[in-house]
Amino acid sequence: MIRIERAMMRNKIDEPALKGIHVYNERIEVLGENAAGPTESLESVQGHDHASEHPGLEAQNRNVPPPEANPFMQQFIEIMQRMAPQPQPQPQSHDAVIGKNYEVVRRQGAKVFAGTTDPAEAEEWLRNTERVLDRIECTSEQKLRYAVSLFEKDALDWWETIPGSKNRLITLTWNDFLKEFTDKYTPPVYKNRKKVEFLELKQNELSVAGYELQFVRLSKYAPEEVSTDELRRDKFERGLRLEIREKIAIKPPSSGALLEAALRAEETSIERSSTEAKRKKLTGNLNPTPGQSGAVSFRGSGLQRGWYRDRGMGQTSRSPSVFSG
Structure with missing residues (x-):
């Protein structure tokens, strides 16, 4: 009740x-x-809904109209x-979820990795894989499983030599994976070489945009050199060509403002160089070269000299060799 x-x-x-x-x-x-x-x-x-258990009563009930x-x-x-509890769907097991998402990782752009001797290639694979795993918002354990699932050939052979990697319940963490991977494929000697490359980086023949691209790519190997915006700005400015630095009259307040000023200075320099080249080309057409002196004197200089010489002698007639028939 x-x-x-x-x-x-x-x-x-x-x-x-x-x-x-x-x-x-x-x-x-x-x-x-x-x-x-x-x-x-x-x-x-x-x-x-249910059939009667008594056949005789069932036959008798056929003639009885159904009750209202x-x-x-x-x-x-x-x-x-409505008050009765509704059956709830059973949650998928952890392994089922992991297995289902292996293909999702690949569809999102993750690439298989067979190993390499090029540290830059290994860095690019790891960066792309991390970007995909962050996009699907998985846990650290899932990151490790998904990343390892992309290994094949030499990379898989190497991974199986890592202690604990063959256990079904992997005891390694995602940070352990990152350390093992970078130690193997991007060793310290490679990172030191890239750091020196950054410290010696100059614009030279690069455009400002190309110089900035190299600056950003190499700066991660020397984080202490760009730990603040002021340090980043000073390092970038020192690497610019002198003609660009001279056009930046006032020190920009930030590295972003410095880049914008350098791009404007470069554009001005390119326009000036183009204008000077056009002017030199035009001037070169007007001024005769030594090999062209005879043609120019034939056009006017010789006649003028003859005309003035005749005037000086009291004669005003022009040379008959030019105007006579």
């Missing part, structure tokens, strides 16, 4: 609608508002069905 009362409170069923309901051994009698009403079972209310459905009883059954 407590459950019925709760159902009444939740679904706002009028009390008179349930006062005639009595439960006897899993049978529900609906008496309505008077005690002389008909008695119905769950089977009768739900439409006699009691609306109060139908409402009560619906309430009981």
Whole structure:
């Protein structure tokens, strides 16, 4: 009766609608508002879903019209069905989730790794793999499993030599993996060489954009040299060509502002060089070269000299060799 009362409170069923309901051994009698009403079972209310156990009664009931459905009883059954706990889907096992996402990692752009002797190639593979794993938001344990699943050939042979790597429940952590991988494929001697390359980096014949690209790529090998924006700005400016530095009159407040100023200075320098080249080309066409002096004198200089010479002698006639027939 407590459950019925709760159902009444939740679904706002009028009390008179349930006062005639009595439960006897899993049978529900609906008496309505008077005690002389008909008695119905769950089977009768739900439409006699189950076949009768007595063949004689079943044949006799075929000629009896079905009883009218009691609306109060139908409402009560619906309430009981809603109150019954619903089956919850079983969560997938941890291994099933891991296995399902192996293909997801590859579809997101992760590449297999067979090993390499080029540290730059190994760095690029690791950077791309970390980017993919961060995108799918997996745990550190899953990162380790997914990364190792991309190994093949020489890389897989190497990984299986790492203590603890063959255990089904891997005892290594993601940080352990990063250390083992970098020690193997990007050894300290390679990192030191890249650090020296950064310390000696100059723009030279590079464009400002190309110089900035190399600066960013190599700066990770010398983090102490660019630990603050001021250090980064000073190091970048010292590597610029002199003609670019001279055009940056005021020291920019940040490394980003310095890059913008350097790009503008480079553009101005390119425009000036182009203008000077055009002017020299034009001037070269107007000024005769030593090999072209005869042609120029034929065009006017010789005639003018003859004309002035004749004037000086009191003669005003031009040379007959040019104008006579």
